[in-house]
Amino acid sequence: VQRLGHSAERVARDSGIPAGFMLGQAGHETGWGQSEIKHADGSNTFNLFGLKAGQGWAGKVAEVRTTEYVDGRPRKVLAKFRAYDSYEESLRDYARLINGSPRYAKARAQTGSVVAYATELQKAGYATDPGYARKLSGAIHSALRAQRTQT
Incomplete structure (x- = not known):
């Protein structure tokens, strides 16, 4: 939260997605920085949200083993993830995804409630x-508490 707070605040001003929501989700997705997605050479992808590199992605990628749930059961699969040059670039791409996809419209409409936002995602x-x-929801609440102690 401390390391990414300023970048998250800038992206929040531009996107309308609360910084604490992004920080909490980034914390959850990366194990609070302990499990970040790396390239094969060990360098950082700066992918804070576990965003995959689908057909429309023209940027850099990293191929990594990950757990996906299929029919409620965890399975290890090889997947391609987006790679960025900075954490702020990752935050901005996440905001573009959430704000630009009709799929996440209900989540966008719930930024007043942590639980509702997480549920709609x-x-x-x-x-x-x-x-x-x-x-x-738990991760976002943790990030919001951490933000409050920093101000």
């Missing part, structure tokens, strides 16, 4: 983990 298929909304 899960319903929209942001992650395959059946417990994602509960886990994400």
Whole structure:
């Protein structure tokens, strides 16, 4: 939260997505910085949100083993993830995804509530983990508490 706070605040001003929501989700997705996605050579991808590199992605990628839930069961799969040159670039790409995709419209409309936002992200298929909304809500609440102690 301390390391990414200023970048998240800048992106929040531009996107309307609360900085604490982005920080909490980044914390959850990276194990609070302990499990960041790396390139094969060990260098950082700066991917804070576990965003995959789908067909429309023209940027850099990293191929990594990850856990996906298929029919409620965890499976290890090889997936391509987006790679960035900075954390702020990752935050901005996340905001573009959430704000630009009709799939996440209900989540965008719920930025006044941590639980509702996380629930709508899960319903929209942001992650395959059946417990994602509960886990994400907890992470966002942790980030918001950390933000309050810094001000």
